[in-house]
Amino acid sequence: MKPKASKALPVLFLSLGSLGAAALAGQTPRREPAVVELPGSTRAMALGHAYQLGGRDPDALFYNPALVERARGISLGLHVLGDVSLAATLAASTEWLGGGVAVGVRAMEYETFIGEPGAGVPLRFVSGTRHDGLDAFLREGNVGVSELVATAAYGRRLLGVRVGLAGKLIDQRGGAERDRGFALDFGVSRDVGRATVGLAVQDLGPALELGGEGRLPTRVTLGAGGYGKPVGPLDLGLAAAITRRADGEVIPGGGVEVGYWPVTGRTFVARVGVRRVPEGEALPVTFGGSFWGDRLVLDYAFQAVDGAEGVHRVTLGWR
Numbered sequence: 206m207k208p209k210a211s212k213a214l215p216v217l218f219l220s221l222g223s224l225g226a227a228a229l230a231g232q233t234p235r236r237e238p239a240v241v242e243l244p245g246s247t248r249a250m251a252l253g254h255a256y257q258l259g260g261r262d263p264d265a266l267f268y269n270p271a272l273v274e275r276a277r278g279i280s281l282g283l284h285v286l287g288d289v290s291l292a293a294t295l296a297a298s299t300e301w302l303g304g305g306v307a308v309g310v311r312a313m314e315y316e317t318f319i320g321e322p323g324a325g326v327p328l329r330f331v332s333g334t335r336h337d338g339l340d341a342f343l344r345e346g347n348v349g350v351s352e353l354v355a356t357a358a359y360g361r362r363l364l365g366v367r368v369g370l371a372g373k374l375i376d377q378r379g380g381a382e383r384d385r386g387f388a389l390d391f392g393v394s395r396d397v398g399r400a401t402v403g404l405a406v407q408d409l410g411p412a413l414e415l416g417g418e419g420r421l422p423t424r425v426t427l428g429a430g431g432y433g434k435p436v437g438p439l440d441l442g443l444a445a446a447i448t449r450r451a452d453g454e455v456i457p458g459g460g461v462e463v464g465y466w467p468v469t470g471r472t473f474v475a476r477v478g479v480r481r482v483p484e485g486e487a488l489p490v491t492f493g494g495s496f497w498g499d500r501l502v503l504d505y506a507f508q509a510v511d512g513a514e515g516v517h518r519v520t521l522g523w524r
Contacts, residue, residue: 240352241375241388241408242422243311245294247282247520251493251506252430252460253478255446258394258401259431262502262522263298266307266358269405269428270369271392273298273305273360278524280502284516294520304361312353350379358390367394367403377413386413388421400431400443423451432462440464444478456481460491472497476506486511493518500524 245267432442460478
């Protein structure tokens with residue numbers, strides 16, 4: 206029987222922002238949890254997946270815990286992926302103990318059809334980090350899969366440098382199978398003129414073993430960004446990041462954002478970005494925009510995929 210995959214899979218894994226090509230191999234294939242790389246920021250997705258380090262949004266804890274020191278507010282981000290899958294993020298942050306604290310959740314649910322067990326189904330995950338295969342619980346037929354990461358982070362200033370630490374609880378479920386694990390993120394950042402630079406090491410922790418031996422996709426990201434440079438009646442922002450994955454792949458990305466405020470407290474922002482796509486069919490260009498109304502934030506981002514539906518992401522926030 207010819208192996209098949211659900212049509213929702215290309216869209217689902219594009220929404221994860223950075224996933225690579227993979228294949229099912231043997232009875233206990235390996236796969237790191239995809240949810241740890243679920244995009245946590247609509248603004249970042251529109252900027253070539255480079256987080257705007259000069260911002261103060263609570264979803265900073267998903268990128269660099271050092272930025273939590275000045276992050277404030279609450280945000281809810283949603284991906285609606287066809288009629289069989291859903292991905293969401295929720296983050297909140299506030300001042301605490303001389304610094305900042307933030308909590309957040311990233312979750313995803315989807316169904317997949319694999320075909321015959323061990324048949325070697327090639328799945329084209331798109332736009333980034335390589336996966337070694339699929340968990341053993343993904344057998345023949347439709348299987349419901351859910352993954353969740355709960356994160357808590359604290360950041361503060363020490364000797365003029367922001368430092369931060371985040372802890373993560375990871376949960377994977379598929380059919381009757383379940384596994385849990387934990388991971389840590391470390392980050393530092395500093396303001397340099399109008400820009401903020403930062404370094405983050407993410408997903409340090411033991412492997413999950415659901416369906417066989419797995420690993421966490423540990424990665425190191427160096428980024429820089431800033432917003433608010435006046436250019437005539439406009440405000441200009443830039444963001445850039447370069448990530449080194451555990452497999453040695455280096456992925457750069459970045460973008461530009463332009464804001465216009467016809468009335469004080471009402472700002473419209475347009476964004477465009479580009480990111481290297483080492484595997485898959487995702488196109489490298491991303492774009493989106495925002496409306497900032499006093500403390501209300503509404504963000505939108507889009508990335509196209511060749512030969513399939515693109516991914517839309519929306520965030521509603523309050524800061």
